[in-house]
Structure formats: C-alpha cells, structure tokens
Ligand code: PEP
C-alpha cells in the first residue's frame with residue numbers, strides 16, 4: 224500500500240466514488256471494486272461473495288483468485304472462513320488462515336497459496352448480504368485501520384447489492400417460490416393476547432443513501448447537526464402526541480429511548496465516519512450496520528434491547544438526513560412484521576390501524592412489547608425465520624393467545640377465524656352480562672376469581688372483569704426497562720398508582736422474581752449454567768437485602784393507611800420465608816419509629832409465600848403457621864416436578880398439568896392448607912384454561928388467579944360446574960397411571976353441561 228493504511232483507504236474510497244458515479248452494471252462495478260481494493264490495500268487477492276437464496280455465498284468477483292471460479296464457487300453459510308464471517312457477521316483477521324479450524328480448501332480458486340486473510344461482512348438492513356475478503360501470500364498482520372477501511376468499503380458494496388441487479392435477483396428468487404406460495408403456520412411466544420387479521424406490512428426501515436462520499440466534509444457535519452436537531456424535536460413531538468398518555472411503564476421506555484438518541488459515543492462515531500470521507504448518511508449507515516452486527520453476537524437480552532433502540536435512532540437519523548419519516552399507502556388492517564423494532568418506530572405508524580405486531584426477535588419485556596401492550600395490540604414474538612416467510616401484503620392471521628401466526632391462511636383457516644371471532648364477540652357480551660353475577664358453582668360453592676397483572680395498563684381489567692382482586696402482581700417490568708434499579712420514589716409511585724387503580728380491591732404484590740428467563744444485567748452476570756435453578760427470585764432478594772428492603776419500603780409507603788399484601792416467590796425452605804418476612808418487619812418498624820416522615824403504615828399487612836419449589840410441599844406443616852396466605856405458582860412447580868424447562872418448546876408439551884401426579888400433589892397441598900386454615904390460591908397458567916381450572920375446582924381449589932383474557936371463559940365454567948359431582952368423578956382417577964386426565968375431564972364436562980369455551984382457535988385449526 225502506498226503511504227499509511229489510512230491514505231490507502233482514502234484513495235480507495237476516492238476511486239470507488241468514480242466507479243459508483245459511472246453507468247456500469249452491478250457486476251462490472253464489483254469487478255472494478257475488487258481491482259481497486261487489491262491495489263490500494265496492497266492485497267494479492269480481493270474477492271466479493273454475495274449471499275444468494277438458500278443461505279449460499281457465491282463468489283461474485285475476484286482479483287487474484289482463479290477467475291473461472293466466479294459464480295462457480297459456492298459456500299454454505301458457516302462453511303469455511305468466508306462462511307464463518309457471514310454467519311457471525313464479524314470480521315476475521317488472520318495472519319495464518321490455513322491454521323484456522325474453519326479453513327475450507329476450494330481447489331477451483333487456487334487459494335492454498337495465500338496465508339493471511341482479512342474478511343468483513345457486507346451488511347445492509349440488518350442482514351448479511353455477502354463477504355469482502357482480502358488475502359496475501361505472506362503471513363501479514365492486517366492493522367485495525369485496514370480492517371476499518373475494509374468495513375467502510377463493505378458499506379459501499381452493500382449499496383450496490385441492495386440497489387442494482389442483485390436486488391432484482393433477490394426479488395426473482397422470492398418470486399421463484401411461486402405466486403401461490405403455500406399457507407404456513409409459525410410459532411413464537413405470546414407476548415400480548417388477542418386475535419387479529421390483516422395484511423403484512425414488512426417493517427424494513429426504508430432508508431436509501433443517495434451519495435456515499437462527501438464532496439465537502441464541513442457540509443456533511445452541518446447536515447448531521449441539522450438532522451440531529453430536527454430528529455430530537457420530532458421525537459419529542461411524537462412521544463408527547465402518541466396515544467400513550469397517562470402514567471405507565473411506557474414512560475420509562477420512551478425516556479430511555481430519548482437518552483439513547485442523545486448518546487455521545489454514537490454521535491462521535493458518525494462524526495468520525497464523516498471525517499474519513501463519507502457523507503453523513505453513509506456514516507450513519509456504517510454505524511448502524513456495526514450496531515446490528517454487535518447486536519447479533521450479544522446474547523444478553525437487556526443489552527440487545529438497548530442496541531436495538533440505538534439502531535432505531537440511527538434509522539430515524541438517516542430518515543431525517545433523507546426524505547423524512549413517514550409511511551405511505553398502508554392498508555387499513557396492518558399486521559406489522561419486523562425482525563425487531565424500537566418503541567418509537569412503532570409509534571411512527573398510525574397505531575389505530577395496527578391489528579397486531581409479530582417479530583422475529585423481541586420478548587415479553589422488550590421495549591416495543593411494553594408499548595404494544597400499553598396500546599392493547601396483540602403481539603407474537605420470537606418467530607424463527609419470520610422475515611423470510613412473509614411477503615408484503617400477505618394476509619396474516621395472528622393468534623396472540625397461543626403465540627402463533629398463519630401466513631397466507633387457507634380458506635378453511637379463515638373460515639375458522641371468522642367463526643371464532645364471531646363466537647368471541649358473542650361470548651364477550653355473555654361474559655359482560657355475567658360480570659354482575661356472583662361467582663358460585665352450580666352447587667352454590669363460592670369461588671374467588673382474581674387476575675394476574677404486570678403493568679399499570681393491565682389494571683383496567685380489574686373492573687372490566689369484575690375480579691375480586693389482583694391475585695398476582697408481577698413487579699419485574701419496571702426493573703427490566705431501566706438500566707439501574709428504580710429508586711425508592713420511583714417504585715413507590717408505581718405501587719401507589721397500582722393501588723389507586725385497584726380502588727380498594729386487594730393487590731398481591733410479588734417481590735422481585737428476576738433470574739431464570741428474566742435477567743437483570745445490572746445485577747446478574749448471566750453466568751448461571753442453569754438459570755432456572757440458579758441465583759434467582761427470593762435467593763437474589765435475600766443475598767441483596769438492601770434491594771429487597773427498598774422494594775418492601777416502597778410497598779409500605781404506597782400502601783400507607785391501606786391493606787398491603789406481599790408475597791415472596793420461589794421459597795424453598797421455611798427459614799427463607801422467615802428471613803424475608805423479617806426484612807418486611809424491620810421496614811415496618813422503621814416506618815413506625817419514623818412517623819415524623821408523615822407516612823402512616825399500612826392498616827394491615829398480610830404476607831404469603833409462593834409454592835413453586837417441590838421441596839416446600841414437605842415443609843408445609845412447619846411453614847403454614849407463619850403464613851397469611853399461600854399462592855401456588857404452578858408454572859414453576861410443574862417445571863420442577865417434571866424436570867422440564869417451561870421455556871423449551873421441545874419438551875414443554877411433553878407432560879400434562881392434568882396428570883394424576885400433579886393433581887394429587889396439588890390436592891395434598893390444599894388439604895394441608897385447609898387443616899391449617901390458611902387461604903390458598905393458584906396463579907399459574909393452568910388457572911386460565913377452563914378445563915384445567917375445572918380440574919382444580921374438582922380437587923378442592925376455591926381461589927384462582929388468571930390472565931384477564933381468560934376470565935370470562937373460566938367464570939362461565941365455574942357457574943356451570945357441580946363440584947360435588949366433579950370431585951366424586953375425579954377421586955378414583957387421581958390414583959390412575961394415566962399420562963393425563965384431559966380426555967376424561969373433557970368427557971365429564973360434555974356429559975354434565977359444563978361450559979368450556981368452545982374449542983380454542985388453536986385446537987380448531989390443528990384438528
Ligand atoms: C408460576 O411460576 O406459576 C408463576 C405464577 O410465576 P411466573 O410465571 O411469573 O414464574
């Protein structure tokens with residue numbers, strides 16, 4: 224290379240600008256680019272591999288390898304060093320490439336004579352589009368500057384791939400799947416319930432770069448400054464004017480997003496890009512692609528979420544540098560399909576037209592999910608291969624209740640959907656008319672039905688369902704949307720607002736249940752090999768008593784002068800419960816002593832344990848005297864009793880909660896609680912399934928806490944079941960060696976006129 228690496232790279236960029244300005248075809252441009260890069264970076268080989276349909280990387284242009292190998296050499300994603308760069312979306316910088324375990328020899332390229340290799344991914348729109356490689360026959364150590372230079376050149380190549388001939392090749396590959404591409408069903412996780420139908424709108428951020436290289440860097444810095452100012456003003460307006468007014472967790476999400484938009488490091492990197500000769504657009508694009516690449520390699524869900532906010536901001540900035548933000552010509556019923564998207568990106572759409580959101584990544588606690596929940600939009604997340612399976616305007620049915628979607632559904636699926644929606648509308652009016660009815664079984668046994676909540680937005684369901692109380696308030700979300708612990712004032716504000724919305728009905732606050740699938744990066748290091756059994760839940764609270772004390776203090780302050788219900792999750796032994804309660808007492812005493820603070824203590828404090836760890840079943844005699852109530856977390860209890868990871872779809876369905884074993888264990892727990900006169904409730908998912916809830920009434924359960932979406936169906940079942948008949952029927956079955964009592968219980972319901980919400984949509988479609 225002539226001069227310093229930096230000079231070579233600048234010169235390469237200058238020459239690339241001429242190539243881009245010409246009228247050559249995409250192939251001719253790539254041929255030119257490999258020549259320029261080889262010369263300017265003093266490489267004996269420069270090659271471009273382009274990713275084709277079917278996860279194939281095809282050699283598209285080379286300087287230095289055998290030309291006959293062009294369009295012949297093909298690698299699978301992950302195959303060889305080039306395939307590894309594409310798979311990991313990370314550069315590979317090797318002075319002795321052949322010593323690398325992933326080296327794969329391709330005789331047609333004549334490659335074996337080259338020792339060193341520097342490969343960078345070509346990324347656009349968050350996807351790897353190819354790989355750019357340089358090679359030398361000596362064992363050369365490529366510098367960081369050279370690596371960075373190659374990455375900038377890769378941004379240029381990404382533009383060619385996306386804009387020219389290759390985009391058409393991509394399109395024809397898609398069309399090649401045939402216009403009558405078949406109907407398909409995809410399973411993800413249910414983040415927000417609801418059933419919806421509409422047309423797919425693919426959220427592929429529409430940003431184009433009209434010019435890669437700057438004529439005048441000063442002009443570009445000024446464009447960047449102006450676009451940043453405009454972006455901040457527009458963001459403030461968007462966030463203030465959205466439908467999301469009023470208190471709620473979404474405020475925290477949007478505020479943290481605003482902070483990201485002002486991130487200095489990010490801005491500095493864009494400025495550096497401009498200094499190296501790029502336009503402001505191209506520099507922002509480079510930083511964005513780099514962000515996406517980093518995101519791919521991060522497994523920590525919290526950090527991924529933050530990086531996805533940053534990507535959102537970068538796209539927004541590029542839109543302000545270009546034609547501005549806005550979505551035109553969208554259908555009335557939008558099913559928004561995205562790899563992932565930021566909270567503000569969702570708000571850019573006319574949210575009154577969004578029927579559902581489906582994402583390839585995301586999670587129940589991702590920022591966009593929290594915003595969507597606050598808006599009442601059904602969400603299914605974590606659908607593998609989603610973006611590859613959906614074309615724009617494809618009809619889609621989203622079944623948020625069961626975490627599945629139907630792309631291009633067949634006529635029969637649509638008919639079932641129409642019937643289900645009709646039946647649901649009818650049922651909704653039936654449920655509404657049941658709201659005023661006392662919840663008693665056909666044989667006049669009173670049953671307490673309660674709801675599970677996790678956000679302020681969920682509290683509306685208390686009055687809409689007519690539930691007796693919030694049987695479980697999961698307190699994790701405010702902790703997960705922040706980068707540090709919410710302080711005492713913030714927590715107190717949240718719990719006070721929850722209690723205000725409960726209008727006097729009890730709210731059973733569960734203390735922080737993090738760990739397992741809910742990691743808090745500022746507290747945990749993710750090193751638990753088996754997180755479900757690791758440092759989680761009350762174990763964290765007891766090891767970090769300051770944190771538990773602060774949460775309990777916030778609850779005590781919020782419930783000043785009212786009743787306070789607190790429950791501790793994942794209790795595994797009596798001593799743990801006693802220690803946790805002791806922390807609560809210390810805080811209550813502190814409040815008593817300091818009544819100069821003007822905060823009166825709660826009028827009543829009731830404490831409970833969650834039974835989720837099987838070992839606690841055999842300690843009930845010792846535990847129950849200490850409890851005001853017991854709440855059974857059947858999700859975790861079932862997971863531990865049957866040794867199945869509840870989040871692993873391969874095994875999650877393997878055993879049934881209606882197995883005689885689980886039901887007998889639950890019956891034994893109930894008997895113990897009855898003998899000790901301790902109120903007991905069950906708040907796992909089974910309480911929200913009408914048939915499973917019926918079985919629970921059959922073994923003697925009299926209080927359930929469930930998802931608000933299931934309330935009407937469970938109430939309808941409760942009103943129509945006779946628990947004496949049912950218990951008599953179930954009694955002998957609890958000894959049976961059956962895998963599940965599901966079929967027998969369904970037959971009982973049918974024979975005895977118990978109303979079970981007619982087949983759920985999922986059952987109907989799969990039959
Ligand atoms: C349970 O385990 O049943 C429960 C209600 O807690 P979570 O689902 O939040 O773990």
Ligand code: MG
Nearest residue numbers: 835856858859
């Ligand atoms: Mg649990």
